[in-house]
Amino acid sequence: MVVTAWYCDRAVKEYLLPLLRSLFESLRDLLPILLVIAFFQLVILRQPIPHFGDLLWGIGLVVLGLTLFVQGLEMGLFPLGETMAYDFARKGSLVWLLVFAFSLGFGTTVAEPALVAVADEAAQVAASGGSIEDNDAARERYATGLRLTIALSVGIAIVIGVLRILRGWPIQYLIIGGYLGVVIMTLFAPPEIIGIAYDSGGVTTSTITVPLITALGVGLASSIRGRNPMTDGFGLIAFASLTPMIFVMGYGILLG
Amino acid sequence: MSSDFLHALAGTLFDVLPIVVIIFGFQVFVIRRPIANLRRVLLGFLYVLLGLALFLDGLEKALFPLGRLMAEQLTDSGFLHRAMHVEGTALDWRDYLYVYLFAAAIGFSTTVAEPALLAVALKAREVSGGAIGVWGLRIAVAIGVGLGIALGTFRIVTGTPLHWYIITGYVLVLIQTLSVPKNIIALAYDSGGVTTSTVTVPLVAALGLGLASTVPGRSPLLDGFGLIAFASLFPIMSVMGYAQISHWRARRQRPQRG
Secondary structure, X not given: OHHHHHHHHXXXXXXXXXXXXXXXXXXXXXXXXXXXXXXXXXXXXXXXXXXXXXXXXHHHHHHHHHHHHHHHHHHHHHHHHHHHHHHHHHHOOHHHHHHHHHHHHHHHHHOOHHHHHHHHHHHHHXXXXXXXXXXXXXXXXXXXHHHHHXXXXXXXXXXXXXXXHHHOOOHHHHHHHHHHHHHHHHHHOOXXXXXXXXXXHHHOOOOOHHHHHHHHHHHHHHHOOOOOHHHHHOOHHHHHHHHHHHHHHHHHHXXX | OOXXXXXXXXXXXXXXXXHHHHHHHHHHHHHOOOOOOHHHHHHHHHHHXXXXXXXXXXXXXXXXXXXXXXXHHHHOXXXXXXXXXXXXXXXXXXXXXXXXXXXXXXXHHXXXXXXXXXXXXXXXXXXXXXXXXXXXXXXXXXXXXXXXXXXXXXXXXXXXXXXXXXXXXXXXHHHHHHHOOHHHHHXXXXXXXXXXXXXXXXXXXXXXXXXXXXXXXXXXXHHOOOHHHHHHHHHHHHHHHHHHHXXXXXXXXXXXXX
């Protein structure tokens, strides 16, 4: 009896309580959206909330999903990103590390659904602006080319970002250089591509890529002597959101 | 187990596949060392996969349809005429007050729930030894996204060129970079890229498209873009602003204590 009670107690403390706590935290994360939607629906638009049962069921799924995701981050993505960083640092092969960085950036971006959608819209804009022919084949070619361009730019971004961590270059000079690049390209790019180019920076980094790349950067910065994980470890995502803007405008200039 | 869930799961699986192939390929052929705690890592991947699929399925069931519908209703010219408008004049930018409010509120609240931002905030807390709180960073980023998207809707309504806003933003980021503590700079730049993924993009895109197709003289194809650019630029400023404020407060308090 005593032993069973002890096991129960341990199970509650080690599994149930943390689980309840993280469920509660996920619910708290979701609360602002619910308040905003309720307020605008009931007070401003003055309409009832449709399908209330579906809404509650959906919220339950979201909360459960967020909880599982965070659990999985701590167990899988974070440790994996860090161990790989340590392993590469110990192996000491710069070339392989950079090849890995490029593949990770290129490979995770090229199939990204958000990017596929953006590329298709961009093709429509280009066709309506008259810079490509307005038929399926031409649009398809344009969209595929754009996707490859963006994936290439993200691959290059991660390579530059990893080099920066290794060498300890201050991030602000590189980012400001990138901003200058964006401004210069804006001057020459066809006007209809600018909006898409600026948006493309935000859609490249997916929910699964971000934790992995962040862990990789922090892991690299902590395994190299003289690097500070706080100052040097972050920043890979920043590069991955900046280079696509420049490359997309370049693509627009070349094909425009 | 509904078909929607399976659909979301397939989508997430497709998302994870390139990562798995790249990582395990390099692990086996280049690093040539077994992954530590392989079973735990695989279980973690499974959790991430299931978690994201549930998350997306839930959003698609509950929040996205309602959010999209509200974005449409708020930008609808009938509602705008009833809400704020003085009869007998054309709609001008002041009549869109509720749209700006909704944009700010939805930008803020969806960012708080964004899983990618949560991941970066968890990492930042770990690396900074707790100095940067998970909640504090997310609120700072969310304020930035809210302000950014509100300004972005204002831009669509007024039809002013996107690049002037963004270039001005760059100049502000530059000035702030010169005066913030060094260790926050990289994190601030990163927070621009993580704000816009699973939760924010679908709702914000609906808002931009709805607005661009109802405001007279705007084309959804040309003017509907740009909100995401605002949502990725403004958090950089708000996170650096947050760092500046806490830095100043710490400096002001120090002499009194000593």
